[in-house]
Amino acid sequence: MAALAALLMGLALLTGRAVSPAYAATDTAIAVDGTSGGRTFDGVGAISGGGGNTRLLVDYPSSQRNQILDYLFKPGYGASLQILKVEIGGDTNSTDGSEASFEHSKDDIDCNAGYEWWLMEQAKARNPNIKLFALAWGAPGWIGNGNFYSTDGINYLIDWLGCAKQHGLSIDYLGGQNEKTYSASFYENLKSALAANGYTSTKLVGSDETNWNIATAMKTDSALNNAVDIVGAHYPCTYASAMTTCSSSADAQSLGKQLWASENGSENAETGAAPVARAINRGYLDAKMSAYINWPMLAADYQNLYFHDQGLVTANQPWSGAYSVSRTAWSIAQTTQFTSPGWKYLDSASGYLGGDRANGSYVSYAAPDKSAWSTVFETMDATASQTVTLDIAGGLPGGTLHVWSTDLSQPGGATPRMVQNSDLTANNGTYTLTLDPGHVYTVTTTTGQGAGTATSPARNRLVMPYSDSFAGYSTGQEAKYFASMNGAFQAAPCTGGRTGQCLRQTAPQKPIVWWYPATNALQPYTLMGDVGWSNYTVSSDVLLEKSSSSAELLGRVGTQTKFSAGGMNAYHLRLSDTGSWSLLKTDTAGNKAWNWTTLASGTVTAPGTGTWHNLSLTFQGSTIIAKIDGNTVGTVTDTSYGAGLAGLGTAGYYPVEYSNFSVTHEPVSDLSGTYKIISVSTGKVLTAYNGGTSDGTPVVQKTDANSGSQQWKLAYTSGGYLTITGVTSGKSLDVNAASTWPGTQLQLKTPSGSVSQQWLIAPGDSGSYTIESRSNGYKVDVYKGGTTDNTPIDQWYTNGGSNQRWKLVKVA
Template identity: 60%
Template sequence: MRTVPRALRQRTRGPAALAVLLLCLTLVGGRAPAAQATPTASIAAPAAIAPSTITVDGTSPGRTFDGVGAISGGGGNTRLLLDYPEPQRSQILDYLFKPGYGAALQILKAEVGGDTNSTDGAEPSIEHTRGVVNCDNGYEWWLMEQAKARNPAIKLYALSWGAPGWIGGGNFWSQDMIDYLVSWLGCAHQHGLAIDYIGGWNERGYNAGWYENLHATLAAKGFGSTKVVGADDNWSIATGMRNDSALNSAVDIVGVHYPCGYMSAMTSCSTTPDALATGKQLWASENGSEDADTGAAPMARAINRGYLDAKMTAFINWPVVAALYPNLGFNTMGLVTANQPWSGAFAVGRSTWATAQTTQFTAPGWQYLDTASGYLAGNRANGSYVSYASPDRTAWSTVLETMDATAAQNVTLKVAGGLPGGTLHVWSTDFSSEAATAHLVPGPDLTAVAGGYQLTLQPGHLYTVTTTTGQGAGTAASPQRGVLALPYSDSLAGTATGRDARYFSAMNGAFETAPCAGGRSGNCLRQQAQSTPIRWTDESADQPYALMGDLSWSDYTVSADVLLEHAGTAELLGRVGTQGRNNNGLNAYNLRVGDNGAWTLLKSDTSWSFSTLAAGTVPALGTNTWHRVALTFQGSTLTAKLDGVTLTTVTDAGYGAGQIALGTGGYYSAQFSNLTVTPGTTAPLDGTYQLVNGKSGQLMDAANQGTAAGTPVIQWGGNGGANQRWRLASTGDGYYTVTGVASGRPLDLPGAGAVPGTQLDLGAGGAGAAQQWLVVPAGGGRYTLESRADGQLADVEGGSLTLGARVIQWPANGGANQQWQLVKVG
């Protein structure tokens, strides 16, 4: 749900309109545009905040700090990172794991793949069928190896969201599942990875007997050093542990999800008396689910307040990276956004620096200092502080956050209990700024005056005062975003057996390279999951498919060779757009061909409602034979072909652009080879237009008929003004500039910033990435405008119907308020 506040922005239309405007502003608490004359009023200065004194005492009691980490899984959120080119792939990995460079993660939690959708994708199992184990399946091994190479001290944690269908006859809480996890741990050992922690079934409660058997089996099989986390859900397992000594002995760490609130400001965190009474380490074993930028402030609060409010000793963010396609539900959540492997473009979110302000100055095994942790001036509204000391007391750090403070405040730090004093170092991040110079910035060192160190804290900042050294902010910069050019082709042979095909991301099932059947040599892409998995999501249609490509692809022909090994259907999808949350639907066209010769051309939506556009029958295709399927999209005309023969030509204007996908009608094997995507003929959009919002019917407008750089862009009813006319001009590489006719200035994303909710304005010129837009057909004669700077869309804030509502940037969500009709006016 969108949380960016709305602002009412009106223009003058004479004295009467001004009176109405001022009345509206009074009623809704808005503010008039800067160009508007408004009555003067005295504004009270923020109340002064009382100074705080913090004594950092090495003799203080406190729990052991376990670390700050992030999750790869739940699911498919890391998939595209594997296909990134160098040096960008290594740069992203450095920002995530390298000490003294970026997030410097201390825990990496990885999904144990189960061939089933676990939020935004399906991660492959190591054992699709009983007894056939492939320890190289998937990309989590690679990610863990990369993390360990950069930080050998990082802790590894494994958790399942789903499982292959053969396990326990469909029962997760079975000995089969325990044995499967032991096999997975054995695979980790083959990769040189020791797994420090393992959990049960993500957010599906707990089974006491199963946890007890897991603990015993780990010990018996030589994995006794792997600690068990229960139950990666809510606090109820702690109550169970208080009443069941065997369960209490089996669970080493109590892990709970979103104890500081789901997708919230995380101003406070909660626990239970039973959890505290277990005496076990308590973890926020999944937290976050926030945008890479706007989630930084909540994260800064929660890392501190999780311990202050609930004695939680680890914070694990979901997810680690947003390396997934932007038509999926959680496409900007993570520490780094990386959704264009073909261009190498990425964006380091402010959440990276919210993490770094703790991780670069501490280590797992350090101790919290309770007497030097609390709320500034005794009031959580002023911010919080948490102190840590190394086990040998040779180093310490204090992290202070002022996310909600309204004024500057002074802090005096004193050192006691055998901790080192001398010169203290100060690092800070200003969360009101996107500038690189505002993130993890070293400040002047502190020296003691009269036994204390004086520091002034500004609002909206995160500070670390430390005796440690070696910190820093990485400087690697992203290349410019670009489209995946057509024509595109791929044999689908992959780089080796058991690998993903380039750019393909499975949403259900497991699509891996395997020796080709049907007399064809080499490798082909094969759907490997042979039975319906134990599912985590509850989508009404869970057929296997894997998607790839650029969402801007509009007029094209996609074709591939397909072979069915089993009775059923093979599927080719095109103009694949928005996916419903947790795979609960997909905007797409789908050609299904069956072994019996029956074929269907379907249209689906984001609730998995299917409508048949055409259907028919050809001579039976049989199994283990190759056939060529193709879909052509040209404007609203769709043509389906099989083995070069046209099956049907239909007209449908529902979806104007999107990716391609390969799939099967169920959990059985089919193979794919020789993918090609060739461009159609798309007329250029160069010309002058009014941009009419798809939801409100209002026009994109330069506010107050402004022509100066920085003039905000709003929506407004049509009035024929030149400030509502925009000239589109191609840049020659798929993008356009969108220039106001009245101003001669380009539509601009201020500062090329990645923060959702940033209002668009008129730029000063220059035609950089912040002033270039991918204009993509959305169906029904509408288009989206995607910023080249960060891939977000021009959006009427909150889907408002109000005159003067802001035009902002926002991640793609398929909403009509992100769609614009181009009405040509010249």
């Protein structure tokens, strides 16, 4: 079997297709009986928040923004989400960014702060029946003197519900604090406060931890049991796994309460589709969980962030409008488009195919009045086709049954969408359906389903020069393309004699953090731009409002670690009110807590407070020039980072104002010519497999033999992208079918001008380059960091690894 598995893996890599051995088929007879017992289905949803993963969606052109929103929320179109869970912003990094609080200081309430209100309104406009769920990760530091589980914390949540009411939003579910040990008295007092303030219809979910401990306490604590309406746990199907098995505790199942997977997922948008298909079904089969909520909903965040590849839709280029609807969205649609919250599970028509979870699973749902029903099958682990027969009973309708499916069996090629199959008709009262491996199927009596047809424009670079005075925003807004990583950067009236609006860091004190192992990871900063920006000058006017404060300008911002706790690769120019300045470098070496290296430092005339000054950083190759008020204060040589975003920041939680931000282009090297493309991790050369010249020839790494199959001609197309053409073959480096599957092996193909044959080659770390596909934003990568000849060259999401860095050696 080991030899067979190795052969199949090799074939899959070379062809981009999964290859399954043939085994005996399994037959399963299912009685779909409307009289069956079963819990009430609460829905399938997703989370906006737990980091700024929705941030860039707001800045998309209205046409593409509406298309994305339709794919998420519109019934019968895409994911058709039934629950939207949002973060109550807390001014602190809650995974891949920070969401602004609506109440930075006690009783200073801004009901328009942030974008979650807008998102909930958009969801409700598309699906008035969608359920809304809110949860805090971090929170402003004034609450309970740093203790969220306090009277202040309860009042804060009540204030937030008041803002929701102002937006015409009724919140169906409310939690405590994400993944923090619960406080029984907090839930009990919060329940009383909800009743006292007229929110009796809002149900409490406890405790959003990665365990079921609260359920055990509820068995003996009647007050807590009465307060908590729904018991929700995170990752009950195992974090970042195939989610083949899910679990809840016996205590939880004995309560008579609804049990939820109130956060699950954390999977790549494409490869996570199969785990999600398993978890939606198996969460109920294994653990009686009646809701599945995926984290995150969107990957609308920058590619330098740790979780940028996860979500139902990837949308990280608001300037181009480019986006990608993932396999995970269609995996979810196979349940959401054919059910509704309030339907009943049919336990007798739910189980594992052939009684063996390796064959796949099935779950049946019926409308309360028995007017409609659906059965969802997943065959993620099956190795052969199998047959199911369905007999309908117990008052459920028969007649013609409709079948929809999504093929998740093929790792390469274009992203699949849900498709309609042939209807089923009964033969002697029994329906028969053949299930192929690696699919999700839905058999249903319902109609009105579909797969949206809107398509994305091509990816493009964010063009320099770019500038923003920040003058045109209403108070409280975030600036276009800026994504806060810590703190809250919002528009506010300028001071210091300047009229109009500026951008201001508005979080006044250290927040209640969600996840930080080190206090020096706490300084506020906000990022923007194109990860491929290399040679540029970033500049901004700054004003310090308070003494003992500093402003920062950031450039060439690259990889940021998980939860930002381990730091990020970036250059910083820092100026304090006393006139001390420093040019700093941060890194992620060893995943430590924010390493800082001083590259240069000095003193200028003290800017003090209340006056405007200009900071600028120029990057030209390995040269970095720092200027303050137009005067050069430091010039250094450093090759650590060759490209990245720009940003603004402070050295602590205090107000700093910014105006007249700009990024201007500096001269770049012309990469036209013929090169060997050499992996930094292995020293081996990008090579056409076996010297092949035909379409479909795989690309691998191989020891340098000075052959023509190892030489590549680079030529510019529009917008700074390049084609990479084999010298011997005359064929272009290509992503098969513009696949969005991470791990798709690259190939040769006849030049066509397609975006799947266009590449952004940008300076990386220490004189290397990264090569990014225009079609999907993935990086050219040595498969799993392999070191041997003929290791495939694939595409993979950005991870900062040396197997995604390349040396260009010019040969002509």
